[in-house]
Amino acid sequence: MTHQLDLALCNRPAEIARAQDQLEQFAAAHHFTDQKLHEVQLALEEHLANILHYGYADGGEHQIQIGIRLTDADLRIQVQDDGRVFNPLEHPSPDLSLPLDQRPIGGLGIHMIRNSLDGLEYRREDGKNILVMNKRI
């Protein structure tokens, strides 16, 4: 059986918190462990923050669609936005071996997304970025 939650957000910071609250309620209803919830929330937070910060240049209001599907222990979260083309899978990983003083301050969000999930898929379709996050709960 598949359990689902669909959200439509506007591209405003307060909407990220609203999405996180909804995800927490979904997670509680389906008995996620605290650790798994934290990892999923971290990935979602970072991706939504990237969309808001980098996705739009027109200052206008845009919709972000989130589809959450849970089938047995497989969680799939699809995030769809109409922002600029951006494939996080093409983004290089940061060099964690650099000394603290030489570490770039940016670029951590995508690394955190990758390392919080079991799988990540991207496609561009009909002018939209579609990122699918997979996590075994």
Place this chain on the structure above:
Amino acid sequence: MDRPLVIFMEIEKKITGDSWEFLITGRVDGAAANQLEVEVLAAIRAGAKAIYVNLANATFLCSAGLRVLLQYHRQMKGKGFSLLATRPSADVAATLEMTGFPELVEKKTSPCEY
């Protein structure tokens, strides 16, 4: 009409001379990271030489929060001062480990030892 931006984080400040400790409770998401930066800047302007960001009760640390810690760690270090995270919760410790920032964490276990 825009919804108000709610910050799900509280900061309690403890100041001892020029040593400041920020006790964080809740989620350090993007909005909270901005608030943390405001507090850190206020401490620096007030003459803090040691800033400790106590993350024992932080449930979440996003990359924006990490950037605040890293940016002001470097700034303080450049002046011969310090900014470090302390007592990270398990989830926050995992995030710091994942992103390769264990050096941002103070190793001493008690404020008396800072």
